[in-house]
Amino acid sequence: MYDFNHHRPGSVAEAASALAGASDGKLLAGGMTLIATLKQRLASPSDLIDLGAIAELKGIKEDGGALVIGAMTTHATVANDATVKAKIPALAALAEGIGDAQVRNCGTIGGSIANNDPAADYPAAVVGLGATVHTDKRQIAADDFFTGMFETALDEGEIITAVSFPIPEKAGYAKFANPASRYAIVGVMAASGPAGTRVAVTGAGPSVFRIGDAEAALGSGFSADAVSGVTVGADGLNADMHASADYRAHLVSVMLRRAVESAS
Amino acid sequence: MPTVSMTVNGQAVTGEVEGRTLLVQFLREQLSLTGTHVGCDTSQCGACVVHVDGESVKSCSMLALQADGAEVTTIEGLASNGSLHPMQEAFREHHGLQCGFCTPGMVMSAVDLLKKNPNPDEGEIREWLEGNICRCTGYHNIVKAIQSAAASMRG
Ligand SMILES: Cc1cc2nc3c(=O)[nH]c(=O)nc-3n(C[C@H](O)[C@H](O)[C@H](O)COP(=O)(O)OP(=O)(O)OC[C@H]3O[C@@H](n4cnc5c(N)ncnc54)[C@H](O)[C@@H]3O)c2cc1C
Ligand code: FES
Numbered sequence: 001m002y003d004f005n006h007h008r009p010g011s012v013a014e015a016a017s018a019l020a021g022a023s024d025g026k027l028l029a030g031g032m033t034l035i036a037t038l039k040q041r042l043a044s045p046s047d048l049i050d051l052g053a054i055a056e057l058k059g060i061k062e063d064g065g066a067l068v069i070g071a072m073t074t075h076a077t078v079a080n081d082a083t084v085k086a087k088i089p090a091l092a093a094l095a096e097g098i099g100d101a102q103v104r105n106c107g108t109i110g111g112s113i114a115n116n117d118p119a120a121d122y123p124a125a126v127v128g129l130g131a132t133v134h135t136d137k138r139q140i141a142a143d144d145f146f147t148g149m150f151e152t153a154l155d156e157g158e159i160i161t162a163v164s165f166p167i168p169e170k171a172g173y174a175k176f177a178n179p180a181s182r183y184a185i186v187g188v189m190a191a192s193g194p195a196g197t198r199v200a201v202t203g204a205g206p207s208v209f210r211i212g213d214a215e216a217a218l219g220s221g222f223s224a225d226a227v228s229g230v231t232v233g234a235d236g237l238n239a240d241m242h243a244s245a246d247y248r249a250h251l252v253s254v255m256l257r258r259a260v261e262s263a264s
Numbered sequence: 265m266p267t268v269s270m271t272v273n274g275q276a277v278t279g280e281v282e283g284r285t286l287l288v289q290f291l292r293e294q295l296s297l298t299g300t301h302v303g304c305d306t307s308q309c310g311a312c313v314v315h316v317d318g319e320s321v322k323s324c325s326m327l328a329l330q331a332d333g334a335e336v337t338t339i340e341g342l343a344s345n346g347s348l349h350p351m352q353e354a355f356r357e358h359h360g361l362q363c364g365f366c367t368p369g370m371v372m373s374a375v376d377l378l379k380k381n382p383n384p385d386e387g388e389i390r391e392w393l394e395g396n397i398c399r400c401t402g403y404h405n406i407v408k409a410i411q412s413a414a415a416s417m418r419g
């Protein structure tokens with residue numbers, strides 16, 4: 001790891017100005033991806049702006065029919081939060097299924113979605129529940145946020161401050177986890193509620209995507225039977241040492257059915 | 265060089281570090297607390313698990329400066345007045361280790377589990393140990409040790 005200047009601002013405004021003042025600054029959240037990247041010298045920022053001391057970025061509140069989760073809220077906090085468990089149990093379960101206990105104690109929702117790993121869990125929740133991403137500059141709809149593999153709509157220097165999830169009537173998440181890392185080989189979030197009926201798939205493609213056929217089928221009856229015939233083509237799906245594109249396509253149908261069955 | 269201050273095993277410590285100094289390097293190299301091990305350095309194995317403000321974390325994947333102002337507990341901080349922590353005692357009693365390399369991380373992780381779930385079943389213990397790799401024991405006796413520690417700590 002190359003050395004860098006370390007900043008630990010106490011507010012989002014201070015973080016934004018530290019980032020703007022750095023020649024090549026980068027935000028540090030839980031470090032679960034970034035520190036490994038720095039160790040491998042795949043990134044060598046001049047300055048690291050550590051968001052860990054910014055209280056306004058942490059915590060969960062219910063606000064006008066939505067759960068608003070601060071960007072620096074850890075996966076463990078989301079998994080164990082009584083309000084999340086009561087209002088969006090599928091989201092608590094998704095967070096509980098990320099990595100391992102120590103990764104969940106450090107990794108954050110903001111870091112996860114900013115990184116947009118194709119196998120990350122949260123993108124499925126953000127798109128599947130029709131969430132809105134809040135930044136220090138604007139609000140971005142879930143459908144516009146994830147733009148490609150490791151790519152998002154965030155501008156240079158833009159800081160995610162929170163994610164707001166409309167509370168669904170029903171939502172379920174199912175994933176087929178990589179047995180070593182727990183990242184999703186395929187993960188599906190299926191939900192219906194104020195954001196409509198939505199089905200989002202992570203792990204299978206270069207970035208999270210929706211399945212229109214499944215949404216239409218669930219729209220006329222939210223049941224596993226309704227989606228029993230839904231399939232996706234293998235074209236364009238990920239293929240790697242863990243799973244072929246055909247296998248992932250098959251898993252999408254299986255995880256879709258399990259997500260709908262588990263929905264509550 | 266930046267200065268970092270934290271409380272480690274109940275003692276206030278201060279040291280000069282680089283931005284890039286990892287918490288585990290600070291603990292092992294500057295404080296000579298070599299009970300915390302480095303097995304993989306890539307946040308996979310859990311040999312480096314310590315507690316920061318009461319939560320188990322992998323100290324190979326956290327900067328020392330991220331723990332500025334925090335309360336840190338390492339394996340050296342568990343025993344009190346010369347007697348082993350019940351978790352350490354249970355690992356000894358149930359032969360929960362062979363070479364011992366993974367043990368500090370296993371014990372620190374298990375102590376965190378029992379704080380959150382004082383009465384875990386076998387499945388919950390095995391799931392919690394997802395982030396701790398042992399190359400020797402086959403985990404069986406580790407799970408037994410944690411079950412036994414849970415029973416003795418519940419009293
Ligand atoms: C062993 C292991 C297993 C894992 N398993 C899973 C899994 O099963 N499922 C899963 O989904 N994930 C998994 N992860 C990923 C992990 O859960 C984290 O979500 C992920 O590493 C990123 O979050 P972070 O808070 O650590 O961010 P960091 O690593 O600190 O940052 C990641 C990127 O996001 C940027 N960033 C961070 N915060 C913000 C912000 N507020 N605004 C704008 N940009 C920001 C940073 O600059 C950086 O580029 C795993 C990680 C490890 C190490
Ligand atoms: S040395 Fe930290 S997880 Fe392996």
Ligand code: FES
Nearest residue numbers: 362366398399400
């Ligand atoms: S006892 Fe040798 S690695 Fe666990």
